[in-house]
Amino acid sequence: MAEQKPLRILHCFRSPVGGIFRHVRDLVEEHSRVGHEVGILCDSSTGGEHEDRLFDDIRPYLSLGLTRMPIRRSIALSDIGVIWETYKNIKSLRPDVLHGHGAKGGVLARLVGSALRVNRYRVARLYTAHGGSLHYSRSSFGGQFVLRMERLQEYFTDALIFICEYERDTYAKKVGRPRTKTRLIYNGIGEREFQIIPTRSDAVHFIYVGMLRDLKGPDLFVDAFAKTERLIGRPLSALMIGDGPDRERYRDMMVERGLGKRIGMLPPMRVQEAFAMSRNLVVPSRAEAMPYIVLEGLGAGKTIIASRVGGIPEALGKNSPALVTPNDADDLARAMAEALTTPGWHDAAMPSIESVKSTFSASVMAKDVLKLYYQLVERPPASESYEASVNLS
Numbered sequence: 001m002a003e004q005k006p007l008r009i010l011h012c013f014r015s016p017v018g019g020i021f022r023h024v025r026d027l028v029e030e031h032s033r034v035g036h037e038v039g040i041l042c043d044s045s046t047g048g049e050h051e052d053r054l055f056d057d058i059r060p061y062l063s064l065g066l067t068r069m070p071i072r073r074s075i076a077l078s079d080i081g082v083i084w085e086t087y088k089n090i091k092s093l094r095p096d097v098l099h100g101h102g103a104k105g106g107v108l109a110r111l112v113g114s115a116l117r118v119n120r121y122r123v124a125r126l127y128t129a130h131g132g133s134l135h136y137s138r139s140s141f142g143g144q145f146v147l148r149m150e151r152l153q154e155y156f157t158d159a160l161i162f163i164c165e166y167e168r169d170t171y172a173k174k175v176g177r178p179r180t181k182t183r184l185i186y187n188g189i190g191e192r193e194f195q196i197i198p199t200r201s202d203a204v205h206f207i208y209v210g211m212l213r214d215l216k217g218p219d220l221f222v223d224a225f226a227k228t229e230r231l232i233g234r235p236l237s238a239l240m241i242g243d244g245p246d247r248e249r250y251r252d253m254m255v256e257r258g259l260g261k262r263i264g265m266l267p268p269m270r271v272q273e274a275f276a277m278s279r280n281l282v283v284p285s286r287a288e289a290m291p292y293i294v295l296e297g298l299g300a301g302k303t304i305i306a307s308r309v310g311g312i313p314e315a316l317g318k319n320s321p322a323l324v325t326p327n328d329a330d331d332l333a334r335a336m337a338e339a340l341t342t343p344g345w346h347d348a349a350m351p352s353i354e355s356v357k358s359t360f361s362a363s364v365m366a367k368d369v370l371k372l373y374y375q376l377v378e379r380p381p382a383s384e385s386y387e388a389s390v391n392l393s
Helices: 018-033 049-061 078-093 102-118 141-156 165-174 218-232 247-256 271-275 292-299 312-316 329-341 345-349 353-359 362-378 384-388
Strands: 008-012 037-043 066-069 097-101 124-128 159-162 181-184 206-209 238-241 263-266 280-283 303-307
Touching (some): 008 102, 018 362, 037 078, 102 141, 271 292, 292 303, 303 312
Parallel strands (some): 097 124
16 A cells, blocks of 8 residues: 655634644644644634643644634624635645634635635545534524534535534534534543642642633532532632633622632643642533543543533443533532542542543544545545536636
């Protein structure tokens, strides 16, 4: 078999924060190390010092560079200019693969990739939703619009990657059975992240780590913390680590309930530092796909109490007592109290690190994604003969 040539891979996404950014960083590092040229195109208006440090970590792997431009979260007239600038930037990089992540990243990658294909330039167009538009309800006008746009874009998509069974099943239910190639490829974490992180001597009882916005449930964390204190009958301690648009509202909520001195707030930091601050990680999300914070917590040996949403049951085990009813502070408080008071609760509720490692490994994830890239680059889809027959130049 002939040796496969190195690929030029460009990842497009909007906001360089959270799980999407983590997912892309892992792919960038893994694929660059085996000789591929990789680049990133993302928003310039989000992220802070923490994200700047993460970009610095992967900059040596970005042989196609880091391109940042303003990309709004919502649909706006300014998107026309963004698409044109994106087209010019991507055309100059001449990628073999355009991989869009999240709703806006998926639009940019597929539209620009299709424009290049019309002009006789071959490029593979992939999309990973990471939850994103799949969180919308079909019963709302906005949801109907977004989900129908997802369906329409299948005509400009060479492959859909789903990061968990939940995302694959939700897509089929809300958008429809895919009419293009699909793959289920789980998120994964690196070898160095499968290490037990001991807690500090001044550790708190619980930590929340993530974006401070209602979708992720920080308000539920505050409410459940107060209820857990009442269940146990003594004061507890906690930390909320992260940043987001609703930070001050959560701070006010804690102060109003007299919890300001028992729940601290810290800015974003590396998860290894955060995990040292508690044995117990609470993930009270109202919606998720396959959150990295759960995988990272499992790799570090933490006890995780999480909402039964998205792919979380696939990671913790569908019958784990650590799974709680979504949007239910009472059930969350029950599990938090049990984690503190029930002997052996961690071992009963958490999967073994070995079982997590066998399924959720970054190296396996990267190999499977790369295999799909090559299938698309080396075997063009049937639609290409039509696209190549049209020339806009």
